[in-house]
Amino acid sequence: MNYIDILKMGFVINWTAPDCQHCEKMVEDVDLIIISSYICFCKDKSYLKICGGEDGKLNVKNKIVIAVGSAVIGAFAVIIAIYFYKRRKNTNKSYAKSYAQSRSLSSELTSKDLESGSQYFGRSQNFGVQHFTYKELEEATNYFDPSKELGEGGFGTVYYGKLYDGRSVAVKRLFENNYKRVEQFKNEVEILASLVHPNLVSLYGCTSRHSRELLLVYEYVSNGTVADHLRGKEAKHGKLTWPIRMNIAVETASALKYLHISEIIHRDIKTNNILLDAHFHVKVADFGLSRLFPYDQTHVSTAPQGTPGYVDPEYHQCYQLTDKSDVYSFGVVMIELISSLPAVDITRHRHEINLASMALNRIQNQALHEIVDPTLGFESDSKVKKMIVAMGELAFQCLQSSKDMRPSMDEVLESLKDIQNGGKHKSQPEVMDISSLSDDAVLLNNVPPPLSPDSNVRSNYTTPNTSG
Known part of the structure; x- marks a missing residue:
């Protein structure tokens, strides 16, 4: 429940006090707007305290308040009972219908x-x-x-x-x-x-x-989810080294490319839906939200569904689902692999609750290192550093607010293979030569700022795409 519903319903507050006097004093210090009585659970017994009256004795005003309150509560209870009775009756009918x-x-x-x-x-x-x-x-x-x-x-x-x-x-x-x-x-x-x-x-x-x-x-896939290993019950073991994370990105992209070739959009790509086997190979799961997507259409109009933090903002605004919606979600997954941070965290600063927004800001300001998981050896291993920065750049392209500015999943996969092989995988001539970069600053200086949905400018990584 959200806090507004809780405040509407009311709630019970328990205080811990060393003795009865402290109990009474604590209640007196509270602004008693609605409370008419309270109970002190003391060592010898429980004491009912009436606000505005003496212990256990009601004054006339309180008697009226309690009588009226009791009547209202009683009527309210009857209404609730009738409501739940009818609801249960309707639920049984609904269940019978759905069962049929x-x-x-x-x-x-x-x-x-x-x-x-x-x-x-x-x-x-x-x-x-x-x-x-x-x-x-x-x-x-x-x-x-x-x-x-x-x-x-x-x-x-x-x-x-x-x-x-x-x-x-x-x-x-x-x-x-x-x-x-x-x-x-x-x-x-x-x-x-x-x-x-x-x-x-x-x-x-x-x-x-x-x-x-x-x-x-x-x-049965035995080794849990990527989310488990990044920040869940398996995270403490530190099994997700950078080479494994790199391979997870490549295999997930391979699965998504296959889906898109098969004219299917997953629609719910996230680290909780990426399973790992005993050898840390990927098994993408959960196709309940997936949609068949004929390529003679540029998009499918549908109400946005998915997980907060992973949903394509253009899909959310325009209700137009495309294969680039999966590309956006995968961009979030890549940032999670780099940072080990959750896609949404309300304990972060309000401008950084959404991991995608945080990552775009850090990369644009040449501060990717601020969100990199310190266990990955970013500062101590130049090869790992170059690969992480390259994946950050690729994720940046995937997280563009306009779908036309994002690469296709085929391009993403080829770029990841290039990163994994140190720039030696060159099936795509337009892919940036990662091995020629001296450091991460050069790469990040080439990153364009976040683009608006109506921008006509294309990024370095993006080639014209006609699928949507």
């Missing part, structure tokens, strides 16, 4: 599979993926044991499970069965079933039309 929709969806998927005659271990398939029963997934996760929770995806809780055939899996369980969730379920199945890439998480299957709930079954 989910069964209808599963039935639709199953009928398509039966028509195609496809089989996998003797089961019919949904869009080419395996069919699971609710019972076997329930048993695989030990009846959705809370201790087996891996985290939360775009629209459900994810549990670790082990199938009868010995495979370790991640089972995503919907938060609720409403129409929106059913659509996201269908969207994720349809998209993932058609994709094969080493850096995309594999979808093993989903539940059948006989299932009580809609469940998705993925390959």
